Amino acid sequence: MTEDKSVKENHEAEPREETELTVPAEEPEVKVKPEEQSLTEAEEVRKENGGDGEIQRAAAEKQPEAEKQPEAEKYPEAEEYPEGGWGWVVMLASMWCNGSVFGIQNAFGILFVSLLKEFGSETDEDLRFRTAWVGSLSMGMIFFCSPIVSVFTDVFGCRITAVGGAAVGLVGLFASSFVRSLGTLYFTYGVVFACGCSFAYQPSLVILGHYFKKRLGLVNGVVTAGSSVFTVSLPPLLSSLLLRLGLHNTLRVLCVLMFVLMLAGFTYKPRLPQRAESKKASLKRICNIQIWRSLSYRIWAFGIPAALYGYFVPYVHLMKHVEERFGLEANKEVLLMCLGITSGVGRLIFGRVADYVPGVYKVFLQVASFLVIGVMSMLIPVCDVFGGLIAVCLMMGLFDGCFICIMAPIAFELVGSENVSQAIGFLLGMMSVPMTVGPPIAGFLRDRLGSYDVAFYLAGIPPLIGGAVLCLIPWVEQRKRRKERKNKIEDSMAQSMIAHNDTEKNNKFESVI
Numbered sequence: 001m002t003e004d005k006s007v008k009e010n011h012e013a014e015p016r017e018e019t020e021l022t023v024p025a026e027e028p029e030v031k032v033k034p035e036e037q038s039l040t041e042a043e044e045v046r047k048e049n050g051g052d053g054e055i056q057r058a059a060a061e062k063q064p065e066a067e068k069q070p071e072a073e074k075y076p077e078a079e080e081y082p083e084g085g086w087g088w089v090v091m092l093a094s095m096w097c098n099g100s101v102f103g104i105q106n107a108f109g110i111l112f113v114s115l116l117k118e119f120g121s122e123t124d125e126d127l128r129f130r131t132a133w134v135g136s137l138s139m140g141m142i143f144f145c146s147p148i149v150s151v152f153t154d155v156f157g158c159r160i161t162a163v164g165g166a167a168v169g170l171v172g173l174f175a176s177s178f179v180r181s182l183g184t185l186y187f188t189y190g191v192v193f194a195c196g197c198s199f200a201y202q203p204s205l206v207i208l209g210h211y212f213k214k215r216l217g218l219v220n221g222v223v224t225a226g227s228s229v230f231t232v233s234l235p236p237l238l239s240s241l242l243l244r245l246g247l248h249n250t251l252r253v254l255c256v257l258m259f260v261l262m263l264a265g266f267t268y269k270p271r272l273p274q275r276a277e278s279k280k281a282s283l284k285r286i287c288n289i290q291i292w293r294s295l296s297y298r299i300w301a302f303g304i305p306a307a308l309y310g311y312f313v314p315y316v317h318l319m320k321h322v323e324e325r326f327g328l329e330a331n332k333e334v335l336l337m338c339l340g341i342t343s344g345v346g347r348l349i350f351g352r353v354a355d356y357v358p359g360v361y362k363v364f365l366q367v368a369s370f371l372v373i374g375v376m377s378m379l380i381p382v383c384d385v386f387g388g389l390i391a392v393c394l395m396m397g398l399f400d401g402c403f404i405c406i407m408a409p410i411a412f413e414l415v416g417s418e419n420v421s422q423a424i425g426f427l428l429g430m431m432s433v434p435m436t437v438g439p440p441i442a443g444f445l446r447d448r449l450g451s452y453d454v455a456f457y458l459a460g461i462p463p464l465i466g467g468a469v470l471c472l473i474p475w476v477e478q479r480k481r482r483k484e485r486k487n488k489i490e491d492s493m494a495q496s497m498i499a500h501n502d503t504e505k506n507n508k509f510e511s512v513i
Contacts, residue, residue, distance in 0.1 A: 087211030093264035103230025128443035137190030140436025162265035165199025231340030307466020310459025346401025374463030
């Protein structure tokens with residue numbers, strides 16, 4: 001009786017025309033109000049379609065006003081890039097940074113010969129092994145710090161990071177000029193100086209995106225060519241300084257480059273304001289694991305380091321090999337100049353060629369680079385004529401430029417523009433291991449075997465292996481696209497079936513009404 005009474009009260013509270021629409025009492029489910037039944041049907045449809053438009057609109061209304069504003073209204077200056085003006089000054093400063101950092105690193109072969117004379121003798125069996133650690137540790141630390149530098153650049157900005165890094169590098173290089181043992185030089189030159197260079201180098205690439213968009217490719221080419229310019233000019237300068245001033249005073253002269261680099265960092269005036277982000281977005285900016293879900297990126301990130309175990313060996317040991325093979329009077333600096341010149345030419349040529357290679361097929365350019373670099377490394381001991389070494393260095397430099405200039409385009413193809421920064425940062429960090437280990441191993445082989453022949457033969461094997469591994473990337477991407485097309489077709493069919501079922505439900509509901 002109580003239940004009948006409550007039902008009666010409900011009917012009395014409703015308008016009469018709605019009460020008349022009630023279905024006979026033997027069907028309990030029709031006692032629901034029509035508007036409630038309509039709401040229930042709509043909710044079922046929305047659940048099947050994966051969301052509620054009202055809920056989404058309500059969530060959007062809860063967002064801060066700054067987040068709902070269009071990008072152009074929040075950051076009007078981000079919409080237009082100067083494409084010049086102060087940007088040219090920033091470009092020159094970045095070019096100086098790239099040149100001074102990697103020019104000194106690439107010319108370490110000249111310093112290596114002086115270090116052997118300064119800290120040891122020919123009777124020391126492990127001398128080359130221990131001395132090679134100075135240069136390889138320095139080069140490795142530059143890349144090893146790259147993921148950390150990315151975080152510092154995002155948090156503190158390009159200017160503070162670059163100036164602070166250059167100051168640390170200046171202190172490390174100046175302290176190295178007073179060192180009298182290899183053990184201490186590992187720390188001052190291999191760690192402090194290299195870490196400072198790493199913190200100064202990466203912001204010089206990031207700041208370019210604040211001033212250029214249409215000309216960004218051209219500007220990047222000019223900036224990266226700075227290392228080629230310094231690689232060509234520093235070897236003869238260092239040879240002259242070492243002859244006249246000695247090793248320690250030469251290191252003090254190189255401090256001038258780092259001081260100018262510190263001043264250049266002050267030109268990195270940021271144009272794009274730092275945007276407020278949620279805690280989740282900030283954590284993703286610090287450590288983005290999304291990129292590792294891509295099989296192609298994983299192959300790329302492990303294939304390139306595998307190819308680089310012998311990459312830095314010629315830059316460190318070629319000068320000493322020339323002295324042993326052709327005598328002290330050989331003009332060994334010419335070889336580093338050849339590497340630097342053709343590397344710059346290769347970056348310009350293959351950077352343009354890469355624009356015409358679609359998608360991930362750009363990887364094949366890197367494959368070709370590693371194959372040529374590997375073969376040329378194996379040919380170094382075979383060259384009994386100095387002109388042959390010049391030809392080998394010309395080819396190595398040309399394809400070295402190819403390998404370097406297309407790293408960023410390939411990263412864009414593999415992980416997209418949103419994840420490319422950390423993708424390159426992680427890759428550079430992984431590259432630090434082989435570039436650090438390779439030269440000391442070559443020096444150890446020279447100390448034990450009495451010549452560099454085996455060291456250069458073995459240095460050519462990793463590039464061949466790494467190039468073969470990279471060949472898998474286009475095949476993986478093709479298989480991924482086929483799977484995506486198949487899933488897209490299946491999703492389309494499923495949506496069609498859902499839409500058909502929704503139509504039937506709506507028709508049934510209208511017939512009930």
